[in-house]
Amino acid sequence: MNPHDYCQDKAAKSGSSFYYSFMFLPAERRQAITALYAFCREVDDVVDEVSDPGVARAKLAWWTEEIARVFRGSPQHPVGRALATAVHEFALEETLLLEVISGMRMDLDYNRYPDYATLEVYCHRVAGVVGLLAARIFGFSDPRTLDYARTLGIAFQHTNIIRDVGEDVRRNRIYIPLDELQRYGLTPDDLILLREDERFEQLMHAQIERAQATYDRALALLPTADRKSQRPGLIMAAIYRALLDEIERSRGKVLSRRVALTPLRKLWLAWKTWVRN
Numbered sequence: 001m002n003p004h005d006y007c008q009d010k011a012a013k014s015g016s017s018f019y020y021s022f023m024f025l026p027a028e029r030r031q032a033i034t035a036l037y038a039f040c041r042e043v044d045d046v047v048d049e050v051s052d053p054g055v056a057r058a059k060l061a062w063w064t065e066e067i068a069r070v071f072r073g074s075p076q077h078p079v080g081r082a083l084a085t086a087v088h089e090f091a092l093e094e095t096l097l098l099e100v101i102s103g104m105r106m107d108l109d110y111n112r113y114p115d116y117a118t119l120e121v122y123c124h125r126v127a128g129v130v131g132l133l134a135a136r137i138f139g140f141s142d143p144r145t146l147d148y149a150r151t152l153g154i155a156f157q158h159t160n161i162i163r164d165v166g167e168d169v170r171r172n173r174i175y176i177p178l179d180e181l182q183r184y185g186l187t188p189d190d191l192i193l194l195r196e197d198e199r200f201e202q203l204m205h206a207q208i209e210r211a212q213a214t215y216d217r218a219l220a221l222l223p224t225a226d227r228k229s230q231r232p233g234l235i236m237a238a239i240y241r242a243l244l245d246e247i248e249r250s251r252g253k254v255l256s257r258r259v260a261l262t263p264l265r266k267l268w269l270a271w272k273t274w275v276r277n
Contacts, residue, residue: 204252
């Protein structure tokens, strides 16, 4: 299996909504964004699937070295080799790729976030930075598009956090800031015990409102000149905002189940967004 096929397989098997936003891109850009996505999945899987923190840190250190090899022209991993092509074609920055790894490393340092300021650093590293890299792959002419891309990435991460509250709790991780839990009269134990009462519903409503406001802020930053080239991000925004609507309709009950859109609905939203922009 060649490096690009490896990355394509990684993206397809993940079932992620991001896959739908890549479908309409020209081959060169599709291969590059798929390589970037596969890299993010590889380093994210380290912290999700490796139970020994020492081993996880060693694996992330290996990926730090692999990024250096990507820029020296000697990557070892299939994702590294595919990423090397993307780096060359789209001038992706080494510092940004390393910052993604730093974000994943935060998962080994924190399983609770005291406040939003701390969480925002994490969101910037694991998603805002990815937005900056993706914007280069999609193409832009106005530097203001980078502000849009970073903000949109953070909105995506807010959505992931909301969707995955129950799944994360089962991994002994809570990404909702502790001071916000306290504001609604909740503790981490309430989440662990799956208490989806009125307090939790109000908390989730506030989280959804913040995510939707972040999407609004991002979309307001996108210059008209780059709207067409940045359509993959707009597709993701349409899919993720529809997901937030579904979570709102479920009254925020994400502890006991995982709310998701069907593949057919994601495909419909992707096509509709592509042809409208």
